Amino acid sequence: MDKNLLTKSQLRILSRSPLFGKMDSSSLELIFQHLKTEIYHYPSPKLIASEGDVCKGISIVLEGSVEVKKLHLSGKETTITELSPGDTFGEVIIFSDHKHFPSSLFSVKNTRILHIPEDAILTLCKMKPEFLKNLMGLLSNKVWLMSNKVRILSYDRLRQRVASYLMEQYRIQDRLQLSLPHNRQEMADYLGMPRPSLSRELQSLKDDGLIRYHRNEFELLEIERLETLI
Amino acid sequence: MDKNLLTKSQLRILSRSPLFGKMDSSSLELIFQHLKTEIYHYPSPKLIASEGDVCKGISIVLEGSVEVKKLHLSGKETTITELSPGDTFGEVIIFSDHKHFPSSLFSVKNTRILHIPEDAILTLCKMKPEFLKNLMGLLSNKVWLMSNKVRILSYDRLRQRVASYLMEQYRIQDRLQLSLPHNRQEMADYLGMPRPSLSRELQSLKDDGLIRYHRNEFELLEIERLETLI
DNA sequence: AAGAATATGTAACGAATGTTACGAAAGGAG
DNA sequence: CTCCTTTCGTAACATTCGTTACATATTCTT
Numbered sequence: 112m113d114k115n116l117l118t119k120s121q122l123r124i125l126s127r128s129p130l131f132g133k134m135d136s137s138s139l140e141l142i143f144q145h146l147k148t149e150i151y152h153y154p155s156p157k158l159i160a161s162e163g164d165v166c167k168g169i170s171i172v173l174e175g176s177v178e179v180k181k182l183h184l185s186g187k188e189t190t191i192t193e194l195s196p197g198d199t200f201g202e203v204i205i206f207s208d209h210k211h212f213p214s215s216l217f218s219v220k221n222t223r224i225l226h227i228p229e230d231a232i233l234t235l236c237k238m239k240p241e242f243l244k245n246l247m248g249l250l251s252n253k254v255w256l257m258s259n260k261v262r263i264l265s266y267d268r269l270r271q272r273v274a275s276y277l278m279e280q281y282r283i284q285d286r287l288q289l290s291l292p293h294n295r296q297e298m299a300d301y302l303g304m305p306r307p308s309l310s311r312e313l314q315s316l317k318d319d320g321l322i323r324y325h326r327n328e329f330e331l332l333e334i335e336r337l338e339t340l341i
Numbered sequence: 342m343d344k345n346l347l348t349k350s351q352l353r354i355l356s357r358s359p360l361f362g363k364m365d366s367s368s369l370e371l372i373f374q375h376l377k378t379e380i381y382h383y384p385s386p387k388l389i390a391s392e393g394d395v396c397k398g399i400s401i402v403l404e405g406s407v408e409v410k411k412l413h414l415s416g417k418e419t420t421i422t423e424l425s426p427g428d429t430f431g432e433v434i435i436f437s438d439h440k441h442f443p444s445s446l447f448s449v450k451n452t453r454i455l456h457i458p459e460d461a462i463l464t465l466c467k468m469k470p471e472f473l474k475n476l477m478g479l480l481s482n483k484v485w486l487m488s489n490k491v492r493i494l495s496y497d498r499l500r501q502r503v504a505s506y507l508m509e510q511y512r513i514q515d516r517l518q519l520s521l522p523h524n525r526q527e528m529a530d531y532l533g534m535p536r537p538s539l540s541r542e543l544q545s546l547k548d549d550g551l552i553r554y555h556r557n558e559f560e561l562l563e564i565e566r567l568e569t570l571i
Numbered sequence: 572a573a574g575a576a577t578a579t580g581t582a583a584c585g586a587a588t589g590t591t592a593c594g595a596a597a598g599g600a601g
Numbered sequence: 602c603t604c605c606t607t608t609c610g611t612a613a614c615a616t617t618c619g620t621t622a623c624a625t626a627t628t629c630t631t
Contacts, residue, residue: 294608295610296609306608306609307609307611310609311610311611314610326608326609
């Protein structure tokens with residue numbers, strides 16, 4: 112197979128990806144015939160890039176999946192996240208002042224990756240405003256998510272984190288009766304605390320008459336006091 | 342004064358800003374004559390935008406300064422940051438899925454702000470690759486900074502935060518004898534902990550023979566053990 | 572050099588939080 | 602319905618951490 116020819120299913124993945132979404136797939140096909148992109152194939156689990164390697168472009172998972180891991184000197188390894196088809200990596204690093212991968216990348220199964228070098232990215236941005244918007248959106252949303260995380264983790268009391276989560280859900284659902292989308296463990300992970308600690312704080316908020324709840328059905332009784340906590 | 346005409350000093354500010362740096366100021370002048378930008382003037386302290394307002398472009402502080410504040414229902418207000426000439430706001434929000442300001446903006450003294458609407462941004466990206474790179478760099482660096490902050494705040498023990506700070510400095514300075522660039526208070530703020538807690542953890546690391554220090558002169562004695570902490 | 576201002580170390584105490592273990596409740600499979 | 606699995610609440614205990622206050626050290630002023 113010509114390494115620059117994309118299959119139908121690969122094109123479908125691209126057209127649904129955050130980076131190439133909202134672009135018609137016919138033009139996608141044309142694009143890739145004129146760009147110096149590469150498709151890398153990892154038939155079996157293998158190291159794709161090591162922590163510290165220089166990043167030279169944006170990569171998109173076409174098939175299979177990629178594990179982002181942190182390898183410690185002790186030999187211990189922590190999995191940061193797992194990337195599925197359509198997901199990208201390198202987009203944050205490529206234009207930043209620190210062009211080195213902060214963690215290592217491994218293909219887990221039969222995996223194909225589309226690599227777009229930096230200059231091709233610039234060309235794409237110039238040619239396709241949709242791509243530019245997508246790329247910007249990708250970065251911006253990442254900042255937004257991170258900001259939220261920082262805000263939550265910056266509270267020095269667990270009670271504040273819980274309150275901020277409840278107020279966030281209140282803004283989203285726009286009603287005092289909340290049906291929470293996460294179970295306790297997910298909620299605790301999101302807030303960066305152990306599950307029993309979360310239960311304790313919820314109980315404490317209930318004792319103080321700020322909220323009522325049973326399982327995932329919550330009711331905010333005193334928004335003002337919840338707000339002033341934060 | 343024609344509102345789209347920039348003074349020499351304003352052009353100098355722009356050419357040193359993260360967004361318009363590396364671009365010759367003669368072409369800058371030309372650019373702004375063809376773009377639908379606006380310069381807003383706030384002679385005295387005034388509200389520029391409220392939390393929740395829709396962001397319609399990127400703004401750059403030309404003169405004076407802007408305070409980013411969070412107003413609480415209780416009437417209490419927290420200053421998030423203060424923007425100086427050359428600093429920008431809106432660049433993260435404008436392309437994200439959440440186009441509302443997360444906090445309120447106030448001019449503090451006699452202040453002038455250059456506003457570039459969204460479509461003019463896209464035009465600029467197409468016309469000036471340097472601008473595109475700058476904008477991407479701005480967003481990417483922000484993600485990078487945020488990621489660091491999240492990583493630090495995610496450690497559940499203070500000792501880990503301190504260790505990660507020391508290892509970070511070790512990577513930067515590339516030697517075991519470190520001369521730390523922050524005083525204790527700045528260090529503590531960066532790590533999100535009170536100053537006495539930082540001193541206690543440093544003392545504890547010294548007691549355990551992992552480091553030696555006097556004031557800002559540090560020496561890492563056992564890198565491996567420091568690493569395994571993290 | 573003397574004194575003031577600032578930065579840092581230290582200790583004690585209490586409050587907040589992590590840990591562990593276990594019981595109760597809910598949901599699912601047979 | 603009963604058993605099993607998962608989720609959740611709860612309590613006891615140990616630990617960490619924040620707070621406060623003060624001592625010591627350093628730097629800055631005059």
